[in-house]
Amino acid sequence: MSVLERAVRDVRTALESGRVTPATRTKFQAVALLLRDERGRIRAQTDSTESQRTARLKRLDDIATALAKNAVRHPALLALLAEDAVVSDEARALEREMLRRAGIEAPAEEPAPEPEPTAAAPAKPAVVPQSVISRQMANPFLAPDYSAVRPSGPKPTPLSSWELLDPLLRSFERAGDGTPACMPLPEPTTRKVPGGRELMPHQARLVAAAADGHRTFLLADEPGLGKTAEALLAAEAAKAYPLLVVVPNVVKTNWLREAGLWSTRRRATAIQGNGDSVDGFADIVVVNYEVLDRHVGWLGDFGFRGMVVDEAHFIKNKTSQRSQHVLTLAERIRSFTARPLLMALTGTPLINDIEDFLAIWEFLGWIDEKKPRPDLMDALTETGLTPADPGFSAAARRAVIDQGIVRRRKVDVAADIPERRVADLPVELDGATGRSIRAAERDLARRMVTRYRDALAARGSDPAEGIDHDLVRRVATWEQKDAAGASNGDNVFTMMRRIGQAKAALAADYATQLARSAGKVVFFAKHVDVMDAAEETFARQGVRYSSIRGDQTPAVRQRNIDAFVDDPGVAIAVCSLTAAGVGINLQVASNIVLAELTWTAAEQTQAIDRSHRIGQSEPVTAWRIIAAQTIDARIAALIDDKAGLAAAALDGSEEEVGSSTDAQHATLVALLTDALSA
Template sequence: MPTTASTAPARRRSASGRGSSARRDDDAPLIPILARKVREVEAKAQRGKLGPTNRVKFQVIAFLVREERARVKADEAVPTAARAELLKRLDGVATILAKTAARDTSLIQLLEVDQAASPVAKRMRRDWLLESGADLPEDELIITDVAPVQTPVVPAALAERQVTPPQVEARRESNPFLAPDLTLRAPASTARRRLDGWELMGPLYKAFEIGAGGASASMELPVVPEFDRLSPKGLEIMPHQSRFLESVREGHRSFLLADEPGLGKTAQSVLAASVAGAYPLLAVVPNVVKMNWAREVERWTPQRRATVIHGDGATVDAFADVFIVNYEVLDRHLSWLGSLGLKGMVVDEAHFIKNLTSQRSQNVLALGARIREQVHNPLMLALTGTPLINDVEDFDAIWRFLGWTNGEKPGPELMAKLDATGFTPADKAFYPEARDAVISMGIVRRKKKDVAADLPDKLVADLPVELDDDYGRSIRAAERELGERLAAKYRRIIEARGDKVLIGEVDEDIVRLVAHGELEESKAAAAGGDNVFTMVRRIGQAKAVLAADYAVQLQRSVGKVVFFAKHIDVMDTAEAHFAAAGLRTISIRGDQTTPARQHAIDAFNSDPDVAIAVCSLTAAGVGLNMQAASNVVLAELSWTAAEQTQAIDRVHRIGQEEPVTAWRIIAAHTIDTKIAELIDSKQSLAARALDGEQIDPASSDSVQLSALMHLLRQSLGAA
């Protein structure tokens, strides 16, 4: 920050301006301001919430302490004793700065004398000096912004990691020119606004920090349309989803969609792309929901093609409409994605990008900026039920991604809205108006209880996850080997009977016989060899961390969560993951005494600090009341529909005031998928039986037997 000319004489207000009483601060009215500001920074640092704005505050305080110390030492009008007292107070401010920097060592570089200052820091310094009564020269009153530097999508450090999937070259060759968007807006007007001279990011964060007396942080949405013209045959969007999509239809294109989990944010995003025609669309998502995104695209927009980007992208369908990539592999694909001509981008679990220094955040922000450069009014969606994890400044990265701010000041559209309020940050009325202005940019937040009439009282939602590590691949290989072993037995029986084995045709009686024999052998062998029981056990182990990670995200959005697993090792893995995430848990297991179990249940229902109940499917599936939660994670599948229902009903009980959602974690491309399908069919059959309808004779088969029959048919090519 460049040193400015001394303003010592001007810093003292006239006696008539202050009244006749004199104060010790008259000789250095800036010091109490610095003391107040440094305490604010210290308090934030102690809570681990030192975001970008407070880092700028730290820098400005450090600079002004040096400047003020030099001024006090040089001011001969100040008596010696008063000078010593003022220097002592400045040393106190400097000591707090040093302690804060010791807590967060990344602040040390901000203490450098030659540390460059941003326009935001210069404005902050100017405002504090004016607050102290200083009369500043005109060149310090008017602070101009530095022209933005074009940031490349691919930073130099990642250039060597870039890959180009084979089909991308084919797409480029089929259409070598990216059509220009002739509707791109003209350069923003250079006319000065009333608020141009103000530092506004701090006040915007403060506007959300102080809240609005309980007013919801959700923009006004259109009314529900008379007809649902968006849902494909057999599906129907809910009223709260329809209102969001009407806003897209009316032309709104950037949203922070902060609905609670279970309200269909993914479906709303998929349909929003269809309404806006925002194809190609990029969805950047956590690994645990990557497969679910592909399924939702197929489900809600069956006329569109989705492709999931794995690893280096060897299997990418470059002609797809929707590209789905997880955060972990995005860095390899920045180059071709940045040149594909994307017209929309969705960032799922957008709180993942809150750390602006992380490469993950920089990748997302660079791609978002590139899309806004290439397309007028692109569809930009940030999805998260928890936009704020630690501090209101967690909004920073999300607002940047959406183009609402650039981190240092509001964008043109938001600035116009703020200017239209007629207030400045010096006015108390500015803060609720500023909050409303940001919300109107596209914040949509609904809770389950707000739209309870739209929801079923109990919903089972499947989350397919991909086991794409070596362990997952070994599970799929073992599944294939089991299927081939069953197929070999089947062929031997058919050949012994003198018949020919026909591809695609099976004898169901023989299929049942072979599967039944395998099931009996598996029960006798217990944990020995690869059988249907060991297979499901291994799948549960492979899903443990993915399921636990989803439960952590869910808990941050909705509060208490009940986590069910079948095996103790899966429970142990999950509990270790929760502990690492800083969450308190209780455990319900079969080896507990009755008093210990009840104590754990009481703690979960009554202690707000207990976040997750980790429960055994068999030990906690009956007789327990855990209705403090309305969300359940089923990390492992049960062998019976009744066991699953009993687990969900620990939460779905009389007295539950919110709709209940059970999130079933399913390993895609494994037998897990078939088991989930079989469980659902058993539930449907049970309902039909109770209603007096005829039951398919196959309904008497166990899930294990049906799963083995499926594996055998699959291996024979008749699944």
């Protein structure tokens, strides 16, 4: 423990200089590895009492909290804690050295084995909460019943020999018919729900579909149209209890509150940490992605008859651990329930690629890794067409939509919700800061030009023959990879952060003006130091604000949200784009200030829709603060260009879906192209 505490102090001292050096990164990662291993070692001890283990774990938690607080302002450090972060050889060596200093014999160093692509990542220790054990003992008849499951054996069809997944994806790019992608929904018989509430008509129609027997939904309504209530009431209509709900951590508390409003006859519980406080007899179990790994075992055996995945675009990367756990649980539920209710909720199902659909479709049971499953295969077969036929794309798109895609736009279903608009507010970065940022941008462009010309020279090409756009894209990819692995230096990521820091006071000043002239304002930023600078400006100007961040406990976060919503004196909500961009209602404000740009149109839309949602009575304006004459303006334009992806795939737009190149790569391509043209 003393060795760990000393190492954390060293990290804090190094970070006080304001820079994250390679040595600091190495020590941070080594300490994080030791904390994880020490926790497992303490839990496995058999020669100590429960109280001794609890005391040691408490001390270990204090050390881990101190480490996290020191690193919270440095994304490059926090990235080292990701499940897919690469552990450096230096960190492994330092970890062994720290063990030796602590008097613990380090394991014998073995040659690293060749990587096996199919090998599963080591999981955290699995847990089974005591209340779950009590539930199983109290009622053994709650064990899963496998008797009614539909046989999963393949049935030969004329399409069995065709590769179908890619044609299905492409059908959403090419076969839009001018209408949103939405399955036929029945007219509801009633819109009244327990508690005297009344559903919006579009909500009631989805619930009616569940009552009529439909069981899989990709609920892709635009943000703010009440997907949470729809999912809870669909579960009631389908009698899909127990119900498992997988959510981002920031909306876990909100789901419990919504369950109390819409599912008044059902008990809801949330899994926190190891699940010590979970109610094993609850009808609705809410778990966040971050702790799913340690609970996936008992959740798979719990006997759920329904599963909801909120912000389902979180599982778009099928190789990630969170996606694998979600897919495993869904398959487990299908294995003992003939027709479970499976719902994927997301207002932004496509972030960069049309392939983002695949993991969601697999979760819903429409496809497996290689082909459509029986229900979708039957629907495709009934069209009488193959991918070689001209009408296949339109028919295939319709067949997939009828499996359960539900997409409604605010303009179509909620006429009382006012239109929103994004207004760009250019600002000039004057003085030494502005000059430094523009100089860094020029240096970045020159560096890429040099790499481009070196590559041309290496292959003997004549630079006077015009711009080789394929090579431009490759150079941008090289630069992007270098930037992702760098902790300092001038690159596209550090420049965007510096621009955000430079804009912070200007954006805060403008938010103050809006608050004083137009009422409550929501202020969004990406980086903690930008939020800090804005809050200092508000405090200096005597403006009361509420802070909503990712490092807050759910109780503190909800208290700050309630303060902004309910207290007339709290004029501004200072929000993290990542922590407050989903799952909260801030419709008391009709003005939003976006102090920093996101990398995707989806993130920007999610932020704006915290205010532009049901309950809003005024037009919503998002004021996007843009640093003129910098890379900031270029990124804003690229984000806007990217916004057509979801529209083309889901809203029936005839606009062609853009490439999967993200805004970071596209920014570098544009920057290098302009430099070469000049």
